[in-house]
Amino acid sequence: MSSVNQIYIAVLGAGGVGRHFLSQLSVLSHKFPNISLVLISRSTKSLRASHRTTPLSLETWEKDLNESTSPALTVTQTLKFLGELPDKRVLVDNTSSQDVADSYPAFLKQGISVVTPNKKAFSSTMDLWTSIQESSYRPYAPYLSYGLMYHESSVGAGLPIISTLTDLIATGDTVRRIEGVFSGTLSYLFNNFAPADGSAKGGTWSDEVRKAKEAGFTEPDPRDDLNGVDVARKLVILARMVGVPVEGTGSFPVQSLIPAELERVGSAEAFMERLGEFDKRMDEVRNEAVREGKVVRFVGRVDVEAKALKVGLEKLDKAHPIAGLEGSDNIVSFYTERYVDNPLVVRGAGAGGAVTAMGVTADLIKVIQRVS
Amino acid sequence: MSSVNQIYIAVLGAGGVGRHFLSQLSVLSHKFPNISLVLISRSTKSLRASHRTTPLSLETWEKDLNESTSPALTVTQTLKFLGELPDKRVLVDNTSSQDVADSYPAFLKQGISVVTPNKKAFSSTMDLWTSIQESSYRPYAPYLSYGLMYHESSVGAGLPIISTLTDLIATGDTVRRIEGVFSGTLSYLFNNFAPADGSAKGGTWSDEVRKAKEAGFTEPDPRDDLNGVDVARKLVILARMVGVPVEGTGSFPVQSLIPAELERVGSAEAFMERLGEFDKRMDEVRNEAVREGKVVRFVGRVDVEAKALKVGLEKLDKAHPIAGLEGSDNIVSFYTERYVDNPLVVRGAGAGGAVTAMGVTADLIKVIQRVS
Numbered sequence: 001m002s003s004v005n006q007i008y009i010a011v012l013g014a015g016g017v018g019r020h021f022l023s024q025l026s027v028l029s030h031k032f033p034n035i036s037l038v039l040i041s042r043s044t045k046s047l048r049a050s051h052r053t054t055p056l057s058l059e060t061w062e063k064d065l066n067e068s069t070s071p072a073l074t075v076t077q078t079l080k081f082l083g084e085l086p087d088k089r090v091l092v093d094n095t096s097s098q099d100v101a102d103s104y105p106a107f108l109k110q111g112i113s114v115v116t117p118n119k120k121a122f123s124s125t126m127d128l129w130t131s132i133q134e135s136s137y138r139p140y141a142p143y144l145s146y147g148l149m150y151h152e153s154s155v156g157a158g159l160p161i162i163s164t165l166t167d168l169i170a171t172g173d174t175v176r177r178i179e180g181v182f183s184g185t186l187s188y189l190f191n192n193f194a195p196a197d198g199s200a201k202g203g204t205w206s207d208e209v210r211k212a213k214e215a216g217f218t219e220p221d222p223r224d225d226l227n228g229v230d231v232a233r234k235l236v237i238l239a240r241m242v243g244v245p246v247e248g249t250g251s252f253p254v255q256s257l258i259p260a261e262l263e264r265v266g267s268a269e270a271f272m273e274r275l276g277e278f279d280k281r282m283d284e285v286r287n288e289a290v291r292e293g294k295v296v297r298f299v300g301r302v303d304v305e306a307k308a309l310k311v312g313l314e315k316l317d318k319a320h321p322i323a324g325l326e327g328s329d330n331i332v333s334f335y336t337e338r339y340v341d342n343p344l345v346v347r348g349a350g351a352g353g354a355v356t357a358m359g360v361t362a363d364l365i366k367v368i369q370r371v372s
Numbered sequence: 373m374s375s376v377n378q379i380y381i382a383v384l385g386a387g388g389v390g391r392h393f394l395s396q397l398s399v400l401s402h403k404f405p406n407i408s409l410v411l412i413s414r415s416t417k418s419l420r421a422s423h424r425t426t427p428l429s430l431e432t433w434e435k436d437l438n439e440s441t442s443p444a445l446t447v448t449q450t451l452k453f454l455g456e457l458p459d460k461r462v463l464v465d466n467t468s469s470q471d472v473a474d475s476y477p478a479f480l481k482q483g484i485s486v487v488t489p490n491k492k493a494f495s496s497t498m499d500l501w502t503s504i505q506e507s508s509y510r511p512y513a514p515y516l517s518y519g520l521m522y523h524e525s526s527v528g529a530g531l532p533i534i535s536t537l538t539d540l541i542a543t544g545d546t547v548r549r550i551e552g553v554f555s556g557t558l559s560y561l562f563n564n565f566a567p568a569d570g571s572a573k574g575g576t577w578s579d580e581v582r583k584a585k586e587a588g589f590t591e592p593d594p595r596d597d598l599n600g601v602d603v604a605r606k607l608v609i610l611a612r613m614v615g616v617p618v619e620g621t622g623s624f625p626v627q628s629l630i631p632a633e634l635e636r637v638g639s640a641e642a643f644m645e646r647l648g649e650f651d652k653r654m655d656e657v658r659n660e661a662v663r664e665g666k667v668v669r670f671v672g673r674v675d676v677e678a679k680a681l682k683v684g685l686e687k688l689d690k691a692h693p694i695a696g697l698e699g700s701d702n703i704v705s706f707y708t709e710r711y712v713d714n715p716l717v718v719r720g721a722g723a724g725g726a727v728t729a730m731g732v733t734a735d736l737i738k739v740i741q742r743v744s
Contacts, residue, residue, distance in 0.1 A: 027544040032511055139404055139744060159716065160532045160539070167532070167734040172399040197691060319569060324696065327714050338726045342699050344531065348716035355710050362539040370741050372511060 007032070007368055008085045010039035010078060013094030014065065017117060017153075018042070020357035021094055026058035028361060032368055039081060040065055041073045048073075048081065075103045083110050088371050089147075092360060093118050102128060108135035108147040113371065115363040117153030117356050122240065123233035126247055129240055148367050153359030155182065155234045156330045156350040164346060165241055168336055175242045177335040178302040182234040184328035184351035185225040186257075186298040188217045194286050194295045196323040205282035206275040213272070217328055221268035226257040228298070228311050235300045235309050244307045255312030257282075257298070289315040295323045321345060379404070379740055380457045382411035382450060385466030386437065389489060389525075390414070392729035393466055398430035400733065404740055411453060412437055413445045420445075420453065447475045455482050460743050461519075464732060465490050474500060480507035480519040485743065487735040489525030489728050494612065495605035498619055501612055520739050525731030527554065527606045528702045528722040536718060537613055540708055547614045549707040550674040554606040556700035556723030557597040558629075558670040560589045566658050566667045568695040577654035578647040585644070589700055593640035598629040600670070604683050607672045616679045627684030629654075629670070661687040667695045693717060 009025070011018060022040070029035045036055035040047045047065045049055050057064065073081065082089045091107050093100050093116040101121035104114050105128075114136075122129060136149035152162045168175060181187045189212055193202040202208060209226075212218050218225050232249035239246045246252065256263075258271075259278040265271045289296040294315040299322060301310045316323045325331055330350025333343035349355050381397070383390060394412070401407045408427035412419045419440045421427050429436065445453065454461045463479050465472050465488040473493035476486050477500075486508075493504060508521035524534045540547060553559045561584055565574040574580060581598075584590050590597050604621035611618045618624060628635075630643075631650040637643045661668040666687040671694060673682045688695045697703055702722025705715035721727050 024544050028542075031542075034511075139406075139740075158539075158543075158710070160536050160718070163535070164532050167530075167730070167737075170400075170403075170737055171530075171730045171733040172396050173730065319696065321696070324691070324693070329714050338530070338724075338730060339720050342701050342720060344718075344720035346532070346716075346718055348711050348714060352710075358539070358543045358545065358710060361543040365539075365542055368511075 005034045005372070006036050006086070006088065007034055007371065008036050008038045008082065008089045009092060009364075010041075010082055010089070011037065011092045011094065012041050012078070012097075012100060014040055014042040014062075015094070016353035017356045017360070018094040019062075020353040021092065021360050022058065022061060024357055024361040025364075028365070029058055032372075034372070035368070037061070038085065039073070039078065041078065044072055046070045046073045075099055079103065079106055079110070079112075082107070082112050087111065089113070090115060090364060090367055092116065092364065094357075094360065096120060098124065104128075104149070105131040105135040108132065108137075108149060111145045111147050113147040113149070113367045115150045115360055115367060117151065117157070117360055119154045119230075119233045119237065122151060122154055123236040123249060126240075126245055148370060150363035150366060151237075152363050153356045155237055156332060156346070157352065158355035158358035158362070159330060159332070159346050159348050159350055161238075161332050161346055162241075164344065165238060165334065168334060168338075168344075169242065173339075174337040175334060176304055176337070178235075178238050178242070178304075178332065179322075179335075180300060180332035181297060181322055181325060181330055182231045182300045182332070182350070183225060183298065184330060184349065185212065185218050185222075186231070187325055187330060187350075188212055188328040190295075190297050191325055191327065193282070194289065194297075196295050196318045202286075204276065204279040206272075206279050209275060210272060221271070223258050223262075223268070223271060228254045228256050231298070231300045231311050232309075235302055235311060239302045239304075239309055242302070242304050244302065244304060244309070246307075246309055252309040253312065257313075285313060294318065297322050297325075321347075377406045377744070378408050378458070378460065379406055379743065380408050380410045380454065380461045381464060381736075382413075382454055382461070383409065383464045383466065384413050384450070384469075384472060386412055386414040386434075387466070388725035389728045389732070390466040391434075392725040393464065393732050394430065394433060396729055396733040397736075400737070401430055404744075406744070407740070409433070410457065411445070411450065413450065416444055418442045418445045447471055451475065451478055451482070451484075454479070454484050459483065461485070462487060462736060462739055464488065464736065466729075466732065468492060470496065476500075476521070477503040477507035480504065480509075480521060483517045483519050485519040485521070485739045487522045487732055487739060489523065489529070489732055491526045491602075491605045491609065494523060494526055495608040495621060498612075498617060520742060522735035522738060523609075524735050525728045527609055528704060528718070529724065530727040530730035530734070531702060531704070531718050531720050531722055533610075533704050533718055534613075536716065537610060537706065540706060540710075540716075541614065545711075546709040547706060548676055548709070550607075550610050550614070550676075550704065551694075551707075552672060552704035553669060553694055553697060553702055554603045554672045554704070554722070555597060555670065556702060556721065557584065557590050557594075558603070559697055559702060559722075560584055560700040562667075562669050563697055563699065565654070566661065566669075568667050568690045574658075576648065576651040578644075578651050581647060582644060593643070595630050595634075595640070595643060600626045600628050600683050603670070603672045604681075607674055607681050607683060611674045611676075611681055614674070614676050616674065616676060616681070618679075618681055624681040625684065629685075657685060666690065669694050669697075693719075 038049040137146040299314045331347040410421040509518040604626045671686045703719040
């Protein structure tokens with residue numbers, strides 16, 4: 001494990017995304033035998049490889065982790081553990097922890113590359129964003145030993161959103177406008193509540209939310225989808241990449257679909273029980289769109305020139321690409337100087353363990369290719 | 373120019389794509405001051421940097437090339453010239469030359485990376501394809517000094533098609549089916565000839581071809597678009613990437629839109645003059661689709677399991693994503709094990725100098741990041 005060509009990988013989080021990632025890593029390790037998995041840590045347990053002996057098994061990690069008696073590692077412990085290993089280390093953060101996100105600059109400055117779907121690092125304060133930019137490797141930056149930072153799955157899961165925007169910018173294009181549907185849950189809800197083909201009207205709003213919850217398409221508490229914050233976080237990430245220094249999700253209009261009366265209701269169950277009382281409001285929104293020959297969708301927009309972000313309900317022509325979405329698909333359209341008549345559009349599943357892990361694994365491959 | 377960190381770049385072709393690429397390279401050189409442009413060669417002239425002195429100017433290259441009295445370099449001369457430079461060399465082939473494509477293995481084996489939009493290298497014989505694969509760098513291959521090979525713009529110009537397919541495969545997804553519209557010219561022709569919104573019927577076929585030709589959307593001889601070979605080449609590239617060893621564009625059904633009677637007509641002008649005689653055929657195709665409530669489009673398909681490729685006219689539902697294309701957009705849908713309900717879709721301008729050059733420049737950045 002001490003060969004200079006070894007790449008040491010620590011994985012935080014072993015739930016939906018983490019499990020899929022480790023399965024993809026197992027496939028990858030046949031192509032890159034220099035990969036050494038040295039740490040898996042989840043909420044209650046952790047598993048560490050003994051330094052300079054053998055890496056963790058990608059075949060039996062789940063059983064080994066379950067049998068482990070070591071508690072989860074703190075961020076400080078993780079940093080110390082990786083810091084003691086020789087060069088070429090990667091932290092794969094499959095959590096959504098703000099604590100871990102806050103520590104990226106510390107990892108990067110130690111030359112540890114970071115790969116993550118965790119939105120928090122890029123959508124919290126501008127200070128953290130700036131600190132991450134300054135701590136990650138750039139050509140001809142003062143500190144050439146800094147780690148690489150990749151986060152494809154922080155927007156649209158495995159869809160090529162971040163990489164495409166990165167390429168547009170790096171090759172000198174000017175992005176004028178970004179628009180899209182950034183939440184698989186809200187896509188699913190509106191595609192069913194107000195189908196574009198007019199074949200069916202869709203049920204009441206509370207029925208659709210209930211069906212989506214039962215099908216596993218929402219967070220355990222659907223208010224975590226309906227408040228629009230997840231979409232706002234993704235917009236902040238894209239906006240900052242194109243140079244709009246937005247301070248956070250609180251600094252632009254984000255429409256919440258939670259009735260104000262239900263914001264303080266205690267449990268998710270109590271919320272679901274009372275949601276039907278407010279169906280009339282969403283019905284009016286739907287009917288108004290129908291009267292105009294349109295459909296209602298939950299859209300996020302970045303207007304780069306005006307430095308303006310916006311998240312909320314919009315009425316769209318039925319021929320609009322957003323109106324024609326299906327299932328829980330995301331769609332992102334980049335309007336640029338080069339893609340001027342029609343945008344560059346990426347569309348497909350934007351949530352789920354396998355596709356989110358795919359973005360993480362693809363990022364890891366890029367790190368391996370660059371540090372090998 | 374002899375620093376170990378220098379990256380020497382030779383550019384073949386200085387027409388539509390080449391000119392845009394050199395303009396993007398100029399922007400890039402501010403971020404990567406270790407880039408040295410050492411050769412530009414076009415059909416009749418070439419410009420070389422003196423070894424170990426100063427690189428060519430990215431500001432005045434066009435004037436300098438026009439004033440040059442050196443003839444174009446042969447492939448052998450180009451290989452010798454780059455071979456004499458120290459490590460870290462990139463050949464950027466912006467031509468569509470089969471000769472140059474045939475020589476990629478020789479460049480790669482000398483450790484020279486190749487970046488290109490040239491379809492010929494990847495859609496000619498399987499022998500050339502195999503030779504390029506075996507000559508380009510792979511981790512743990514026997515020859516670690518081989519060059520890197522990137523060709524994003526060989527399909528869909530700057531759209532992230534090749535990189536997305538590469539990521540899907542590398543992360544362990546199984547691609548089942550690829551379908552799309554792969555020709556900007558044929559997209560434009562059919563979007564106008566048979567609009568999906570039914571608002572206008574479109575003109576006669578020969579009128580639409582004439583309009584497209586006058587607007588600069590076709591090759592000088594429109595038969596080079598109408599024969600379907602360009603689409604077939606792109607399908608061959610994608611099919612081989614997913615492991616379908618198709619021998620070439622002649623080994624699967626490719627529908628030509630050139631009336632058999634006009635195949636041997638001498639000039640493009642004579643062809644255009646007589647095309648109207650055959651409008652009735654395309655009119656019947658359009659009417660048949662209309663009767664079925666559909667629209668006609670020129671589609672390419674790869675069925676991975678059946679190892680079957682197909683290029684030609686298809687009747688599609690008006691709600692199909694292909695039917696809703698606009699302008700000269702390309703669209704590519706990947707149906708995979710992970711993107712199973714709905715495909716991963718990429719859409720946008722698939723032709724034009726600036727967007728084609730963008731794919732080349734983005735590839736070059738990846739090479740620079742990996743060899744730096």
